[in-house]
Amino acid sequence: MGDLQVSEKIVTRVVDLRSDTVTKPTEAMRAAMATAEVDDDVLGFDPTAFRLETEIAKIFDKEAALFVPSGTMGNLISVLVHCDIRGSEVILGDISHIHIFENGGISTIGGVHPRTVKNNEDGTMDIGLIEAAIRDPRGELVYPTTRLICLENSHANSGGRCLSVEYTDNVGELAKKHGLKLHIDGARIFNAAVALGVPVHRLVQAADSVSVCLSKGLGAPAGTAIVGSKSFITKARRLRKTLGGGMRQVGILCAAALVALQENVGKLEGDHKKARILADGLHEIKGLRVDASSVQTNIIFIDIEESSRTTAAKLFKDLEERGVLVMPESSTRLRIVLHYQISESDVQYTLSSFQQAVKGVQNEHGN
Ligand SMILES: *Cc1c(COP(=O)(O)O)cnc(C)c1O
16 A cells, blocks of 8 residues: 655554544456447436446345435435435334434435434344334324334444344344335345355345445445345435536446456455454453454454553554544544455555554553
């Protein structure tokens, strides 16, 4: 990776673990972009967008798919299609991405009311609590109307934990029983499918719609796909235009996403393996707390113990000086996300950088 100027020092090695969104397009992606056959996709004529959407619908065993600019727009469109009557309510996790990190768009733009249910440590919500949150239609004079349940798989804020096929099916059954729709925020659904060892279409079988990021672990430069029934996608296409997400020769981006699908799904297992090696190593460092056994995919949370005499902010800076880039989550927590542009040697370098950074602080204090 390239040089980076950090705090006036030049470090020659950069290990970028801030997110799996930081990957750079490969030569193959750039070549595919350069030669992509394109046309106006707002008018519905871009052949490469059509190829990508056909391919993704097939992989997910749904009737149709739509390429959208971002995961945030994918979720927003999906929620709004399912909740097209004002006064609708969606049940979602209290630390879900849609609820925490998407500017509250479902309510500010969509007029949809969020009803949160507590996320357990493994990213699930208790089925009993979901059922209890469903509004009784007999109270319609005062209640919003529940129309949708949203799950997130893998669950980012729970450290990339995976929801099982069985759990997802059970939530799907509950939704059906009450006449509700089920949407899965599957920004990292391929990570979950690989970690669980199930085909991705099986994992989302119970869902009416899924939003899938192409620019996270899969490494495309931009874009998300949403999948669902033909009538869902027809409405989604219209809403995409309303929100300003219709793009003209978008096949240039879709060409890179097609390469990402072909070449990078198979690399996710390696990312998970590297995450486990890193988590096991970090677990051994005194002053850091890492629950290595809960690392199922490519995300690691690192808690800094008070006894370590460092803080997340200080450790972040000390690592940055060594060229190791991580994400501060709070005053006592850092986050690391693995991706395929991190090598095994980068993992070893990261471990020794953490060791030096934590030890350095302890030495300053005469420990
Ligand atoms: C990244 C992410 C999104 C949104 O993606 P953007 O493309 O950044 O808008 C949605 N859900 C989850 C769980 C994510 O990790």
